[in-house]
Amino acid sequence: MYFRMVKRVLLETNKRLVWKLAWNFGFKGIRAVQKHKKRMEQGEAFPPFLYISVLNSCNLRCQGCWVDVAARQQTISPEAMRKLIRECNAMGNYFFGIVGGEPFMHPQLLDILAEHPKCYFQVFTNGHFITSDVARRLREMGNVTPLVSVEGNEIISDERRGRDGVYNRTLEGIQSCLDAKLLTGVCTSLCQTNIDDLLNEAWIDRLIEMGVMYTWFHVYRPMGADPQPDMSLTPEQQLRARKFVVEMRAKKPIAIVDAYFDGQGQALCPAATGITNHINPWGGIEPCPIIQFVTDDIHDESRTLKEKFNSPYLREFRELAADTTRGCIVLERPDLLQQLVEKHGAKDGTIRQTAIPELKAMQVRTSQFNPAEQIPEKNWIYRFAKKHWFNDFGVYRQADHTLSAAPYLVDSQTHTAPLPVASGTSPELVQLNRDN
Numbered sequence: 001m002y003f004r005m006v007k008r009v010l011l012e013t014n015k016r017l018v019w020k021l022a023w024n025f026g027f028k029g030i031r032a033v034q035k036h037k038k039r040m041e042q043g044e045a046f047p048p049f050l051y052i053s054v055l056n057s058c059n060l061r062c063q064g065c066w067v068d069v070a071a072r073q074q075t076i077s078p079e080a081m082r083k084l085i086r087e088c089n090a091m092g093n094y095f096f097g098i099v100g101g102e103p104f105m106h107p108q109l110l111d112i113l114a115e116h117p118k119c120y121f122q123v124f125t126n127g128h129f130i131t132s133d134v135a136r137r138l139r140e141m142g143n144v145t146p147l148v149s150v151e152g153n154e155i156i157s158d159e160r161r162g163r164d165g166v167y168n169r170t171l172e173g174i175q176s177c178l179d180a181k182l183l184t185g186v187c188t189s190l191c192q193t194n195i196d197d198l199l200n201e202a203w204i205d206r207l208i209e210m211g212v213m214y215t216w217f218h219v220y221r222p223m224g225a226d227p228q229p230d231m232s233l234t235p236e237q238q239l240r241a242r243k244f245v246v247e248m249r250a251k252k253p254i255a256i257v258d259a260y261f262d263g264q265g266q267a268l269c270p271a272a273t274g275i276t277n278h279i280n281p282w283g284g285i286e287p288c289p290i291i292q293f294v295t296d297d298i299h300d301e302s303r304t305l306k307e308k309f310n311s312p313y314l315r316e317f318r319e320l321a322a323d324t325t326r327g328c329i330v331l332e333r334p335d336l337l338q339q340l341v342e343k344h345g346a347k348d349g350t351i352r353q354t355a356i357p358e359l360k361a362m363q364v365r366t367s368q369f370n371p372a373e374q375i376p377e378k379n380w381i382y383r384f385a386k387k388h389w390f391n392d393f394g395v396y397r398q399a400d401h402t403l404s405a406a407p408y409l410v411d412s413q414t415h416t417a418p419l420p421v422a423s424g425t426s427p428e429l430v431q432l433n434r435d436n
C-alpha cells in the first residue's frame with residue numbers, strides 16, 4: 001500500500017503542486033500546530049486552520065443544509081480577506097478551508113486565492129463551476145486543492161441536492177480537476193441514503209482509478225431551519241464508518257481525512273481543541289460552521305484577531321465543550337450551548353434569525369463520542385501524524401468523560417433522548433469536573 005501510494009504521487013500528480021502542498025500545507029501546517037500547542041499551554045488560542053465561508057449563495061438546494069443559500073448574497077470582500085489572511089499569517093497560520101455556499105460563485109475567489117501564493121487553500125465545492133479554464137488557473141496558482149462533494153449515486157445525489165443532473169455535473173467538475181492534474185479530493189456527508197453506496201471498497205477503488213488523491217467522509221448532522229433527523233446515522237453506522245476509514249487507511253493508496261479522532265481512536269471536537277474556527281460570510285466568528293452564533297467579527301477594528309479568538313464566548317465555549325463531552329456538544333447537549341449563547345448575548349449569525357428556536361427544538365443525539373468502541377489507527381503514518389499534530393492538545397485533561405456518555409442513554413429506536421436525562425454531564429457536574 002505504501003509503495004502504491006508513493007507510485008501514485010510520483011506518476012499521477014504534478015510535482016510542482018505536490019511541492020506546494022508539502023511546503024505550504026505540510027511544513028507550514030506543522031509549524032502552525034506547534035505554535036498552537038504553545039499558545040494552548042499558555043491558555044490562549046488562535047486556530048492554525050481556519051474555515052472561511054466566503055459567501056452564502058449556492059446553485060444547489062441540498063436537504064438539511066443550514067446555510068441561508070437562497071437569501072440575498074453576502075460575500076467576504078477581497079480587502080477583508082486580505083486583512084484576515086495577513087493577520088493569520090502573522091500568527092503562523094497559512095491554511096484556510098474555503099467553504100460557502102458554493103465558493104466558486106464568489107466573483108473574486110480565484111483572484112483572492114492567487115494573491116496569497118504562500119498560503120494553502122482547500123475549497124469545498126460541488127464542482128459545478130470548475131470548468132477546464134478554472135482548473136487550469138488553479139493549476140497555475142498551485143496553492144489550491146478542490147474538495148468536491150459527491151452525495152450518492154446519480155439518483156440519490158440528485159434527490160439529496162435538489163436538482164436533476166447534479167451528479168453528472170459534479171463528475172465533470174472532478175474530471176476537469178483531474179485533467180489539470182490538480183491534487184483533488186472527494187468528500188461525502190454520510191447519511192442514511194448514501195452510506196451503503198459510498199462507504200465501501202468499490203467506491204474507494206473507483207476514486208483511486210479516477211485519480212482522486214484523498215477523500216473525506218463527514219457525518220451528516222441535523223441542523224438548521226430544515227433539519228432531517230431521519231437522515232442521521234445510527235450509532236452502529238457511525239462506528240461502521242470509523243472502522244471503515246481505519247481499515248482503508250491501512251489498505252488503499254489514497255489519503256483519507258477525518259477531523260474527529262486522535263491516533264488512539266479517542267473522539268475529539270476540533271472547535272474545543274482550538275485547532276479550528278469558522279468565519280461566516282458577514283465576518284462573524286463562530287466556533288464551527290454549525291454553531292451560528294457570534295459575539296465578534298473580523299471587521300471590528302478595535303481589537304486584534306487574536307483577542308477575538310480569545311473572547312469570553314469562544315473561551316468559555318472551548319471549556320464547556322471539553323468539559324461536557326469528547327464528542328459534539330451541539331448534538332449531545334444543545335441545552336448547554338443555548339445557555340452559553342444566552343449568557344454571552346451571542347447574536348444569531350444567520351439571515352433567517354431562527355437559530356435559537358432551532359437549537360431549542362433539537363433532540364439529544366449520539367455524536368462521534370463512543371468510549372466503549374475506540375478504534376485506534378492501524379496505519380503508522382496516521383498514528384504518528386496524529387500523535388504529534390492532531391490530538392486533543394490536553395483540553396480534556398480536567399474532565400471525566402466516562403460520565404458524559406449521552407450515546408448510551410438514547411433510545412435505541414429513535415437514537416434521541418429528552419433532556420436532561422440523556423447526559424451524565426449536568427452543568428453542576430461540568431463545574432465539579434473543572435473544580436476537581
Ligand code: SF4
Pocket residue numbers: 268269270271272287288289290291327328329330331
Ligand atoms: S461542536 Fe460539533 S460540529 Fe462543531 S466542531 Fe465540535 S464536534 Fe464538530
